[in-house]
Structure formats: C-alpha cells, structure tokens
Amino acid sequence: MGAVLYHGEPNGASLTVLAALAESGLDIPCHPIDLLAGARHRLPGITEPIALDLGIEGEGPVLVIDGEAMTESVFLAQYFDELAGGCGLQPSDAYAHWEMLMWCRQITERLSPAAALLGNLASSQQAIAAIPAEAFASLTASVVSDDLRARWQALHDDAIDAGQVADSQTKVDQAVARCEDKLADGRDWLMGDFSIADLVTYSWLAGMELIRPEAFASAPLSRAWLTRVAERPCFLAARAMATTSEPFKTWAPGPEINRWG
Amino acid sequence: MTEVTLYHWEPNANSGKPMLALMEKGVPFASHYIDMLQFDQHKPKYLAINPQGTIPAMTHGTRVLTESTAIMEYVNAAFPGPDLMPADAQDRWRVRWWMKFMDQWLGPSFSMIGWSVFVGPMVRKRDPEELAAAIDRIPLPERRIAWRKAINGDFSESEMAESRRRVALGIAKLEEELGKRDYVGSDAYSLADINIFNSTYSLPLSQPDLASRERTPNIMRWLKRVYERDAVKRTWAMGKTDLAARYSLVMEGIV
Numbered sequence: 006m007g008a009v010l011y012h013g014e015p016n017g018a019s020l021t022v023l024a025a026l027a028e029s030g031l032d033i034p035c036h037p038i039d040l041l042a043g044a045r046h047r048l049p050g051i052t053e054p055i056a057l058d059l060g061i062e063g064e065g066p067v068l069v070i071d072g073e074a075m076t077e078s079v080f081l082a083q084y085f086d087e088l089a090g091g092c093g094l095q096p097s098d099a100y101a102h103w104e105m106l107m108w109c110r111q112i113t114e115r116l117s118p119a120a121a122l123l124g125n126l127a128s129s130q131q132a133i134a135a136i137p138a139e140a141f142a143s144l145t146a147s148v149v150s151d152d153l154r155a156r157w158q159a160l161h162d163d164a165i166d167a168g169q170v171a172d173s174q175t176k177v178d179q180a181v182a183r184c185e186d187k188l189a190d191g192r193d194w195l196m197g198d199f200s201i202a203d204l205v206t207y208s209w210l211a212g213m214e215l216i217r218p219e220a221f222a223s224a225p226l227s228r229a230w231l232t233r234v235a236e237r238p239c240f241l242a243a244r245a246m247a248t249t250s251e252p253f254k255t256w257a258p259g260p261e262i263n264r265w266g
Numbered sequence: 267m268t269e270v271t272l273y274h275w276e277p278n279a280n281s282g283k284p285m286l287a288l289m290e291k292g293v294p295f296a297s298h299y300i301d302m303l304q305f306d307q308h309k310p311k312y313l314a315i316n317p318q319g320t321i322p323a324m325t326h327g328t329r330v331l332t333e334s335t336a337i338m339e340y341v342n343a344a345f346p347g348p349d350l351m352p353a354d355a356q357d358r359w360r361v362r363w364w365m366k367f368m369d370q371w372l373g374p375s376f377s378m379i380g381w382s383v384f385v386g387p388m389v390r391k392r393d394p395e396e397l398a399a400a401i402d403r404i405p406l407p408e409r410r411i412a413w414r415k416a417i418n419g420d421f422s423e424s425e426m427a428e429s430r431r432r433v434a435l436g437i438a439k440l441e442e443e444l445g446k447r448d449y450v451g452s453d454a455y456s457l458a459d460i461n462i463f464n465s466t467y468s469l470p471l472s473q474p475d476l477a478s479r480e481r482t483p484n485i486m487r488w489l490k491r492v493y494e495r496d497a498v499k500r501t502w503a504m505g506k507t508d509l510a511a512r513y514s515l516v517m518e519g520i521v
Binding site for chain 1: 329331332333336337339340343344355356358359362363366367370371374378408425428431435439442443446
C-alpha cells in the first residue's frame with residue numbers, strides 16, 4: 006500500500022488527523038506541506054483527486070493511498086481507527102456512536118468554519134495579502150474548487166463581511182458553552198470516553214483561546230478539558246511535528262460558512 | 267408494539283434516507299407523516315419529540331434521534347439485516363465522503379432550487395399572516411432565514427446561479443464516480459446510495475439537460491439498479507404528493 010499523509014502545522018483539521026494517526030499507532034509516513042503556499046494543490050501522484058478538489062473542509066490534510074486523495078478530518082480519523090482494528094476512538098455502542106457523530110457534525114459545520122475565519126483574519130490574512138500578484142494568481146489557478154478559491158480571494162482582498170465575523174464569534178462562544186454543558190457532570194472527555202469528538206473539538210478550539218478569550222472566561226471546565234487533551238500522548242506527538250513555535254497561530258482558508266445564512 | 271417510530275415527510279431528500287434504510291434492513295416501524303407544507307414540524311406536538319423542529323426524527327424505545335444521515339448510520343449499526351456499509355476501511359471512508367459531499371455541498375443547492383420552484387410557490391398560496399406566524403415558530407434561526415427566503419422567493423440571482431453551478435458540477439462528478447464503481451463509493455449498495463438516490467432519483471425529470479441516457483449513462487444505469495430494489499419500491503409507495511409519483515414516470519423513462 007503506497008500511503009503518505011500530507012499535513013499542515015498541527016492546528017485545525019491537520020491537528021485532528023495527526024493526533025488520530027498517533028492514537029492509532031499506524032505506521033503511515035507524514036509529509037508536512039506549506040498550506041499557505043498552496044502546496045496542497047500541487048501534490049504528486051494523485052490519480053483520484055475528487056476529494057482533494059471538492060473537499061468541504063478547505064485547506065485540510067490529504068491522505069494519499071494508492072493514488073486516491075482522501076480528505077475530511079473526522080472521516081480520516083475514523084479511517085485510521087478502523088484500519089487499526091479499532092483503537093478506541095469510536096464508541097462501539099450504536100447510540101453512543103450516533104451521539105459522537107452528531108457532536109462532530111456540529112463542530113465541523115458550525116465551529117470549524119467560524120474558527121477558520123477568525124484564525125485566518127488574525128494570523129494569515131496579512132501573509133496572503135502579501136503574496137505577489139503573479140504568485141497569487143498562480144496559487145489560485147491551482148485551486149480546482151471555485152468556492153475554495155473564492156475564500157482565498159476574499160482573504161486576499163480583505164473582503165470579509167462584518168456580519169460573518171460577528172456570527173463566527175457567536176459560534177465559537179456557543180461551541181465553548183456546549184463543551185461546558187457536556188462537561189458539567191464531571192466527565193473527563195466530551196462523550197464520556199476519549200473519542201474523535203475530543204480530537205476534532207480540541208483541534209478547532211485550542212487556537213480560539215488566543216483569539217476569542219472571552220468565550221472561555223466563564224468556562225473553567227472547558228479550560229481544564231483543553232489542558233487534559235493537550236497532555237494526551239497523541240496530542241504531544243502531533244504537537245512535536247510542528248515546524249513553528251506557535252502552531253495555533255497557523256491558519257489557511259477553511260470550510261465554507263453555511264450558504265443558507 | 268413497534269419499537270421504532272419514524273417522523274418523516276415524503277420519501278425524498280432527508281426524510282427518505284431513514285425510511286429507505288429501515289426498509290432495507292427489514293426493521294418494522296410506525297410511520298408518522300409530517301406534512302412539511304402545513305408546517306407540522308413546527309407545531310407543539312412534533313416539537314415535543316424534536317425541539318429543533320427538523321425532519322426526520324426517529325424514536326427507538328426512549329431514544330430520540332435526529333439528522334438523517336446519522337440516523338441511517340444508527341439504523342445500520344443497531345439492527346440486524348444486510349450491512350449497508352462496506353467492510354473495507356477505504357470504501358467506508360469514501361461512502362462517508364460522498365454523504366458529506368451531498369449533505370453539505372450539493373444537497374443544499376438541490377434544495378435551494380427545489381424550494382424556489384416547488385416549496386415556495388406551494389406555500390405562498392396560503393394566508394400571509396398565517397405564514398408569518400408559522401415562520402416565527404421555527405426554533406432554529408438558520409431555518410427561519412431559509413423558510414423566509416423560500417416563501418418570499420428571496421433567493422438572489424447569484425445564490426441561484428451558484429446552486430445551479432454546483433448541481434451541474436455535482437452531477438458530472440457523480441457520473442464520473444459511477445463510471446469507476448458499481449455503486450457510490452464502493453462496489454456494493456450502501457448508505458451512500460440511499461443518501462444520494464434520495465436527492466437524485468428524479469434528475470431525469472427535473473434536470474433533463476444535465477442527466478439523461480445520452481449525457482449521464484452511468485447515473486442512469488445506477489438509478490435503474492436502485493429503482494428496481496424492492497425496498498425502494500415499498501418506500502416510494504409511502505409518498506403522498508406528486509414527488510413520489512415521479513418515481514413511476516422516471517421508471518418508465520429508464521426501463
């Protein structure tokens with residue numbers, strides 16, 4: 006099996022997948038790429054590109070297995086768990102599994118687009134705007150998805166709608182409030198046992214402590230949970246793969262904000 | 267007593283997914299038809315089941331489940347019967363990828379078009395004050411916005427153009443996919459087929475310029491294969507509007 010995981014710095018979707026890989030114990034080579042240089046759109050040896058070209062998650066990691074590009078961090082975490090014969094990242098009970106999927110979907114549909122927007126505005130917009138015109142044109146020309154290209158362009162042109170920023174702040178606040186509710190019964194992990202829900206929620210929320218600290222001001226349980234997750238061996242292993250001292254300040258255009266409002 | 271109760275609208279898009287999954291698994295269920303065009307899903311009786319006011323919802327004993335794709339995954343895991351997920355991990359990933367592609371990227375475009383040409387005109391015939399009150403009862407703010415747009419015909423030209431672009435591209439990509447494998451994401455019938463069939467079963471009627479024997483032979487072969495399944499026939503027989511009547515019209519066109 007020819008396999009390689011192309012990933013950005015350990016933050017957001019890349020962090021989820023790196024931590025899941027570490028938890029699974031699978032031996033899959035990892036290859037860091039510069040997402041802000043558009044490297045994700047120039048990967049070699051891809052014969053089945055649709056999940057890369059039309060992925061929902063934006064500039065997330067890409068697992069290439071025998072030429073097929075595989076994307077979406079939650080599904081890649083499930084893939085690693087199942088390929089490893091079940092490493093404990095998914096509940097075996099059908100209802101508990103449904104609850105985990107529902108939680109993950111809330112995170113990937115509501116929190117991750119919001120966090121990516123705020124993260125990009127705080128940390129990457131200047132870098133994107135500073136890309137010379139010819140290089141930016143070449144970068145965006147390599148992006149197959151029209152809507153992902155539009156998100157690059159909006160950051161480049163500083164054309165972000167103020168309403169979307171406010172909405173994104175609200176969604177971060179709501180995600181923290183949901184965590185606080187979930188942890189109120191004294192549990193250590195969001196679904197009871199440690200699971201993909203902890204991976205994906207931590208990966209999008211950890212960087213928000215820097216950008217939206219007010220969301221965490223009245224959330225002691227969530228802050229303690231963030232600390233517990235950060236100390237898990239799989240996250241220590243993922244963080245050790247950083248090539249920058251501040252991976253939580255590393256963002257690239259993320260998932261689309263719901264078109265329906 | 268039946269252990270499973272499904273609250274659903276037509277065998278179409280989201281409601282059809284758990285209907286067909288239950289039918290494929292051979293799970294008996296009590297059917298509660300929720301008339302979306304009468305806003306049944308926002309009335310107190312239904313909000314007592316699902317406070318978010320979205321359809322479908324399913325109860326299994328004391329458990330209440332929502333979100334159509336997640337309900338399907340629960341149904342497949344919780345009940346005996348044919349496995350509707352492939353065994354191979356990479357096939358399973360692909361099935362999940364296609365379902366997300368439909369649920370989050372292509373499906374909303376299908377429904378924006380469907381609401382503008384079908385749902386909006388149907389409900390606009392009603393008393394405006396009654397409509398305004400019905401919208402005010404919708405619990406989720408996103409759904410309130412969507413319903414207002416659908417009822418008032420407020421989807422902008424750029425929104426509609428983007429939805430049409432996505433539908434055309436999505437159909438072309440589905441055609442490519444079904445040229446590689448017998449079913450969506452794998453060579454076995456799975457939840458991905460149930461998911462995507464529910465939003466594409468009437469394409470030859472609704473988008474004949476994009477989906478036809480000449481333009482999309484792989485999609486047409488796949489539609490025919492799925493249409494011929496006994497569970498599909500029994501599910502579509504549960505429909506009450508002319509959405510379900512499209513079933514026989516399409517069958518006539520592809521057999």
